[in-house]
Amino acid sequence: DVKVTQSSRYLVKRTGEKVFLECVQDMDHENMFWYRQDPGLGLRLIYFSYDVKMKEKGDIPEGYSVSREKKERFSLILESASTNQTSMYLCASSLTIFTQYFGPGTRLTVL
Amino acid sequence: DQQVKQNSPSLSVQEGRISILNCDYTNSMFDYFLWYKKYPAEGPTFLISISSIKDKNEDGRFTVFLNKSAKHLSLHIVPSQPGDSAVYFCAAHTGTASKLTFGTGTRLQVTL
Numbered sequence: 033d034v035k036v037t038q039s040s041r042y043l044v045k046r047t048g049e050k051v052f053l054e055c056v057q058d059m060d061h062e063n064m065f066w067y068r069q070d071p072g073l074g075l076r077l078i079y080f081s082y083d084v085k086m087k088e089k090g091d092i093p094e095g096y097s098v099s100r101e102k103k104e105r106f107s108l109i110l111e112s113a114s115t116n117q118t119s120m121y122l123c124a125s126s127l128t129i130f131t132q133y134f135g136p137g138t139r140l141t142v143l
Numbered sequence: 144d145q146q147v148k149q150n151s152p153s154l155s156v157q158e159g160r161i162s163i164l165n166c167d168y169t170n171s172m173f174d175y176f177l178w179y180k181k182y183p184a185e186g187p188t189f190l191i192s193i194s195s196i197k198d199k200n201e202d203g204r205f206t207v208f209l210n211k212s213a214k215h216l217s218l219h220i221v222p223s224q225p226g227d228s229a230v231y232f233c234a235a236h237t238g239t240a241s242k243l244t245f246g247t248g249t250r251l252q253v254t255l
Contacts, residue, residue, distance in 0.1 A: 130175055130177065130236055
């Protein structure tokens with residue numbers, strides 16, 4: 033079974049803090065993704081990566097950056113957290129271009 | 144600009160009856176469509192998919208229909224079970240990039 037793990041289930045940070053969200057997958061997948069899920073807006077793609085050290089902007093990359101130094105690990109970075117980044121963050125990985133496997137999510141609250 | 148839309152935020156169906164979840168899209172270049180199911184406090188899990196060259200795909204109680212001329216797809220669940228209560232997202236793929244475009248989700252509640 034594919035396993036995608038995220039470093040925290042719940043996280044509370046203050047405005048202006050730098051925040052790191054970590055994601056690890058154990059299936060040697062090439063592709064990894066970061067989404068945020070908000071009520072009424074569904075899942076929106078922030079960034080994705082199709083190889084180590086490669087990254088592509090998704091639909092809402094503003095205020096975020098990513099890092100992929102190893103194939104199994106994809107990190108999402110909030111350089112200076114703001115209250116409008118309070119959300120559920122979901123990481124996913126995939127081998128093919130279609131089916132994605134998701135982690136359990138990190139609920140981030142920025143105060 | 145929402146390219147994939149799920150216009151019903153919620154749906155309630157009695158156990159044993161059919162659940163029909165709908166999804167509309169605007170981009171005619173989408174070549175593959177998927178449905179994901181999400182329980183609270185868990186990540187979405189893949190449910191069923193369909194290629195744009197087909198109009199129907201069936202997997203057990205789940206069937207997805209695609210109407211390309213109407214840019215509409217639907218997920219049928221027959222018979223519905225209480226364990227089907229979840230949020231359902233449709234998603235679409237286009238081009239060579241690996242990314243999917245997701246809809247806003249429909250919360251299905253199957254009542255006893």
